[in-house]
Amino acid sequence: MTAQAQRSPAREARPGAVDGPRPLLEIRDLRAWFDTSQGRANAVNGLSLRLDPGETLAIVGESGSGKSVSMLSIMGLIPSPPGHVRGQAFFEGRDLLELSGADLRKVRGRDIAMVFQDPMSSLNPVMRVGDQIDEVLRLHLRMTPRQASARVVDLLGRVGIPDAVNRASDYPHQFSGGMRQRVMIAMALACGPKILIADEPTTALDVTIQAQIVALVRDLQDEFAMSVIWITHDLGVVASLADRVAVMYAGRIVEEGPVGEIYGASRHPYTAGLLRSVPRLDVAFADRLTEIPGSPPDMALDVDACAFSVRCPMAGEACDAARPPLAETDLAGHRSACWHWPALAGDADPFPTSLESFTGHRAPGDKALLVVDDLRVYFPIRRGWRRRVVGAVRAVDGVSLAIRRGETLGLVGESGSGKTTLGRTVLRLIEPTDGRVLFAGEDLASIGGRELRRMRRRMQMVFQDPGAAMNPGMRVRDIIAEPLEIQGAGSRNEIRDKVAGLVDRVGLPAKAMDRYPHEFSGGQRQRIVIARALALEPELLVCDEAVSSLDVSVQAQIINLLRGLQRDLGLTYLFIAHDLAIIRHISDRVAVMYLGRVVEVADRADIYSRPLHPYTQGLLRSAPVPDPRIAGARREPAIKGDLPSAAKPPSGCRFHTRCAIAERGLCDVEEPVLRELAPGQFVACHLAESPGAVTAAFEPVRASA
Numbered sequence: 075m076t077a078q079a080q081r082s083p084a085r086e087a088r089p090g091a092v093d094g095p096r097p098l099l100e101i102r103d104l105r106a107w108f109d110t111s112q113g114r115a116n117a118v119n120g121l122s123l124r125l126d127p128g129e130t131l132a133i134v135g136e137s138g139s140g141k142s143v144s145m146l147s148i149m150g151l152i153p154s155p156p157g158h159v160r161g162q163a164f165f166e167g168r169d170l171l172e173l174s175g176a177d178l179r180k181v182r183g184r185d186i187a188m189v190f191q192d193p194m195s196s197l198n199p200v201m202r203v204g205d206q207i208d209e210v211l212r213l214h215l216r217m218t219p220r221q222a223s224a225r226v227v228d229l230l231g232r233v234g235i236p237d238a239v240n241r242a243s244d245y246p247h248q249f250s251g252g253m254r255q256r257v258m259i260a261m262a263l264a265c266g267p268k269i270l271i272a273d274e275p276t277t278a279l280d281v282t283i284q285a286q287i288v289a290l291v292r293d294l295q296d297e298f299a300m301s302v303i304w305i306t307h308d309l310g311v312v313a314s315l316a317d318r319v320a321v322m323y324a325g326r327i328v329e330e331g332p333v334g335e336i337y338g339a340s341r342h343p344y345t346a347g348l349l350r351s352v353p354r355l356d357v358a359f360a361d362r363l364t365e366i367p368g369s370p371p372d373m374a375l376d377v378d379a380c381a382f383s384v385r386c387p388m389a390g391e392a393c394d395a396a397r398p399p400l401a402e403t404d405l406a407g408h409r410s411a412c413w414h415w416p417a418l419a420g421d422a423d424p425f426p427t428s429l430e431s432f433t434g435h436r437a438p439g440d441k442a443l444l445v446v447d448d449l450r451v452y453f454p455i456r457r458g459w460r461r462r463v464v465g466a467v468r469a470v471d472g473v474s475l476a477i478r479r480g481e482t483l484g485l486v487g488e489s490g491s492g493k494t495t496l497g498r499t500v501l502r503l504i505e506p507t508d509g510r511v512l513f514a515g516e517d518l519a520s521i522g523g524r525e526l527r528r529m530r531r532r533m534q535m536v537f538q539d540p541g542a543a544m545n546p547g548m549r550v551r552d553i554i555a556e557p558l559e560i561q562g563a564g565s566r567n568e569i570r571d572k573v574a575g576l577v578d579r580v581g582l583p584a585k586a587m588d589r590y591p592h593e594f595s596g597g598q599r600q601r602i603v604i605a606r607a608l609a610l611e612p613e614l615l616v617c618d619e620a621v622s623s624l625d626v627s628v629q630a631q632i633i634n635l636l637r638g639l640q641r642d643l644g645l646t647y648l649f650i651a652h653d654l655a656i657i658r659h660i661s662d663r664v665a666v667m668y669l670g671r672v673v674e675v676a677d678r679a680d681i682y683s684r685p686l687h688p689y690t691q692g693l694l695r696s697a698p699v700p701d702p703r704i705a706g707a708r709r710e711p712a713i714k715g716d717l718p719s720a721a722k723p724p725s726g727c728r729f730h731t732r733c734a735i736a737e738r739g740l741c742d743v744e745e746p747v748l749r750e751l752a753p754g755q756f757v758a759c760h761l762a763e764s765p766g767a768v769t770a771a772f773e774p775v776r777a778s779a
Contacts, residue, residue, distance in 0.1 A: 097124035098301050099148075099269060104161035106140070106147045117143040119325035121161075122400075125269065130295065130302040132316035132333070134309060134348070136625040137596060138370050140325040141305045145271050147171075149188060150178045165269075184214040187262035191274035193254035197246040203257045204230075204242030210264045229260040234290060250716050251489065252283035259290065266298060273305045277623075280488040280652045281696040285711040288315055307625045309352050310698025313337060314705035321345050324371050324381035327400055331408030333702050341403045341410035343386045343424040350425040351630040352700045353655040355682070362637070363630035363659055364425045369597065380412070387424045388414045438481035438662055442512075443646050444500065444614060446475040449509035451495050455721060467721045469495040471670035472509075474748075479613070482640065482647040484661030484678075486654055486693065490717045491667040493650045497616045500648065501535055502526060513614070531561055534607040538619035540599035544591045544606075550577070551587035554606045561610060576605040580635060597628030604635070608643075616648045621656060633660055655697045658682055666690045669728040670720055672748060676755035686757040688733050689713070727760065735761055 106118040118140040125131050133141045146152050148163040148170050163170040165186065170178065182188075190196045198206055204226045211222040230238035233256040246254055255275055262270055272291065276284040292315055295302055306312060312319060312333070319336040321329040321344065329342040340346045350364035368385040380386070383393035392398075392413045400411040404419050412418075451470040454463045470492045477483045485493050498504045500511055502518050511518045513533060521529060537543040544553050551573050558569045577587055580601040591599055600620065607615055617636070621629045637660060639645060651657050657664055664681045666674040666689060674687040685691045695712035699705050715732045718724055724731050730741035737760070746758040 098127045098129075098166065099125040100162075100164045101144075101148060102162040102164070104144060104147060104159070104163065106143050106152060106157065106159045108158070109156040116325055118147065121322075121325070121327060123320055123327060123330065125301050125303060127268075128295075128299055128301055130304060130315055130317045132304045132306065132312040132319045133322060134306060134312055134319060135322035136307060136348075136370055136627055139322040141322050142273050144322075145188070145273065145303060145305060149182060149186065149271070150175070180214075183210055183267075184265040185267055186269045186271065187265070187267040188271040188273065189255070189258050189262050189275045191277055193251070193258040194246060196258060197254065199246055202243050202245055203249070207242075207257075207261045207264055210261055214265045225264070226260075229264060230257070232294070233257075233260045233263075234286070235260075250283075252279055252286060252716060255279065255283075255287055256290065259287075259294070263294060263298065267300060269301045269303065270295075271303045271305070274307075275304075276311055277306065277308065281654075281693065281698065282488055282711065282713040283716070284311065284698070285696045286714065289711050291315065308698065309337075309348060309626065309700040310705065313700050313702045314698060316702075321348070326381070326411065327409075328382065328411045329409065330400070331403075331405065335405055335408050337700060337702055339405060339408075339419075341405070341408060341415040341418050342412045343388050343414070343418070344382050346418065346423070347385075347425045348627060349700060351626045353626075353629075353633075353653070353659050354700065355655050355658065355694065355697055356699050356701060356704060359658065361659075363633055365630045365634060366425070366627040369628075388417065388422070390414075438478040441479055442476040443479045443514060444475075444477040444648070445510075445512040446473055446496070446500065447510040447512065449473045449496070449499065449511065450507045451492075451499050451504060452507045465721055467719075468670050468723060469720055470499065470506075471720075471723075473667075473670075473672050475665055475672065475675070477614075477646055477648060479646055480640070480644055481663065482649055482661045484657035484664040485648060485650045485667060486652060486657050486664060487667035488652060488717050490669070490720065492670040492720070493652075493667055494618050496667070497535070497618050497648060497650050500616060501530065501533055503535070527561075531563075531610040532612050533614040533616070534610065534612040536600075536603055536607050536615060536617045536620045538622060540596065540603040541591060543603050544599070546591055549588055549590060550582075550602055553591070553602060554587075554609055557606060557609050563610060572609065573605075576608055579608070579639070580605045581631075596624050597631060600624065600628075600632055601635070604632075604639075608639070611643075612645070614646045614648070616650070618650045619652070620649070622651060622653065629656070636660060653697060654682075654693050666693070669718060669723055671728060671758065673729065673758045674756065675748070676752075676757075680752065680755045684752075684755075686751060686755065686762040687729075687759045688735055688761075689729050692732075727758075735764075737761065 102122050104118050104121040108115045108117060121144050135141055147159045152159055159171060161171065165181065170181065197203065207226045207229060208222045211217045211225055217225065226242050227238045230242055235241050235253060235256055249257060276287050279287065288311055291302065304312065304315065316333045318331065319333050320327050321342065323344050329336065329340065329345045336345060337349065340349065347366040351366060353363060366385055371381050378397050380393040380398055383389040398411045398413045400409050403410050403415050449470055450472055452466040452468055455465040455467060456462060457464045473496060475483065487493050495504060499506050506519065513529065518529065554573045554576055555569050558564060558572065564572065573587065574584065577584060582598065582601055621632050624632065640647060649657065649660055658678060661678050663675065663677050665672050666687065668689050674690050681690065685694060692713035713732055718731060726742040726744055727746055730736040733741065740760055746760050748756050748758040750756050751762055
């Protein structure tokens with residue numbers, strides 16, 4: 075029985091998928107390494123896998139596991155030097171690694187196409203998007219200008235870009251993130267490739283746009299009967315589209331099998347740990363997320379032992395004595411590189427889900443530490459050589475919120491909804507246009523200079539990109555000490571001792587203080603930024619997408635760290651994210667923002683058990699679920715279309731243009747106010763009290779029996 079025939083019952087067979095002995099792509103013993111100033115860095119250490127016609131193969135693993143490098147290697151996109159590639163990659167019988175540069179260029183784009191994680195870095199910013207697709211068509215298919223122009227419009231229309239005739243003349247910066255990714259997909263599909271390689275194509279996107287892109291790729295795969303290799307660390311996305319899954323760790327595949335078995339009957343502790351680390355909406359709430367301890371190994375080393383043993387709770391003497399081979403398990407077509415897979419087959423659980431709460435977690439106080447009152451932040455739009463103001467982007471448009479001492483308020487919404495602007499305005503990093511921000515009863519707009527700097531000791535920010543938040547030329551000890559020195563908070567010896575204590579508190583080794591930011595992983599850099607934020611002993615932390623760019627295993631570590639710090643130090647958090655599954659695990663209350671306005675505020679239990687606003691319901695249904703039984707049945711995105719422009723918001727309810735239950739003559743005319751419909755639950759929706767409004771728009775996510 076082939077892997078194609080072993081799909082989960084919830085998934086339908088792909089059109090074009092065939093059983094047969096000959097794969098479309100077969101990689102044998104692929105190795106890739108780089109020459110660095112510190113020696114050889116091994117990225118891929120003997121990868122072997124196959125891709126069948128019409129199949130979707132997902133390659134998953136933490137950052138640095140070799141996922142992207144392996145695919146870049148077979149595409150001939152690794153520069154040499156410093157890169158080196160060895161092995162074989164047979165595509166339709168030809169070894170791609172033996173082709174000349176000219177022959178390989180004929181394959182790239184035409185037979186094998188690639189969609190990269192960041193479309194803005196892949197699109198030429200000074201070329202119209204239509205011209206960039208036109209270039210591919212005329213190069214590979216020798217189309218005439220007229221034929222290519224017609225094909226461009228057809229492709230843009232197929233990937234869901236409205237008004238394709240006119241949008242083909244726009245530049246990349248005139249598209250949203252989701253639309254730019256659609257343009258990249260249109261370009262990749264231009265020549266009708268047999269294989270589409272998608273390298274983290276949805277990682278930086280909102281869950282709503284992510285769901286749209288996944289649905290689009292599935293539909294296009296069915297239409298074009300192509301094979302797909304999907305590279306990601308997002309296990310929720312994989313569950314909704316993959317036929318088979320290959321799990322990579324330290325440059326090798328450690329487990330491979332049909333998607334249903336990987337998720338429901340994993341045979342490697344690393345896979346089990348990744349699945350336990352994912353914040354989920356379809357299972358009982360666990361206050362503490364499961365963590366995989368430690369971090370991936372140094373890729374400069376290639377020892378003859380199990381690379382995961384130092385992080386594995388099942389490790390024994392055999393794991394250190396010899397590296398386990400990737401071998402068949404008790405399940406046909408399912409392979410694992412673990413000496414202990416028989417124990418996993420016997421229901422052993424190396425990373426059990428903890429239902430225990432953080433011991434001694436402090437309940438939020440009654441008094442509000444932060445009050446936001448009718449806050450507005452408008453950014454002027456200027457045109458012409460005189461820079462006249464012709465309009466304004468209403469980033470925050472009348473927001474009122476309160477956060478109690480010791481509480482975590484989760485602020486959720488799509489990119490462009492105003493979350494980050496609100497967070498930065500709270501700290502006076504952006505000046506408000508109107509309204510008030512009260513911190514401990516003091517109006518921040520009324521103070522400045524030395525007094526504002528004194529107040530900022532009490533409130534700090536943790537940014538999304540820790541690398542960009544630190545000076546790359548400073549050592550960690552100096553990065554953490556800098557705010558203490560600026561504020562004159564102690565002598566040199568006192569600051570030195572405090573820095574050492576902070577490094578230890580956030581879970582970093584003492585030797586980390588003498589290293590530079592680039593020497594750390596993403597999760598470790600975020601720990602450094604948190605230590606710096608804690609240096610002045612603040613009362614409020616504004617966490618702006620603090621875990622959104624991290625692997626799920628590291629994400630769990632940082633969320634648990636923040637919860638523990640709140641328990642120990644009595645901190646108050648404004649936690650900004652676009653993923654409601656993450657918000658669920660850290661928040662006491664949740665506020666949902668849409669296009670500059672708060673549309674719903676409620677306690678965590680109410681938001682997740684009975685959301686009242688259609689937008690909240692859509693966000694919950696859009697959150698990827700790491701269960702193929704549920705994810706495979708989701709064919710249509712819960713929220714369609716893009717966020718409207720904040721410069722020209724829709725009349726009436728701002729969500730009515732994307733709302734499934736909007737009523738013409740009401741929702742498109744009259745703007746709803748935020749009102750209390752249940753104790754502590756506020757919603758801005760005309761139809762929230764209508765009979766069946768909630769059940770018609772929202773069906774809670776539940777795992778099947």
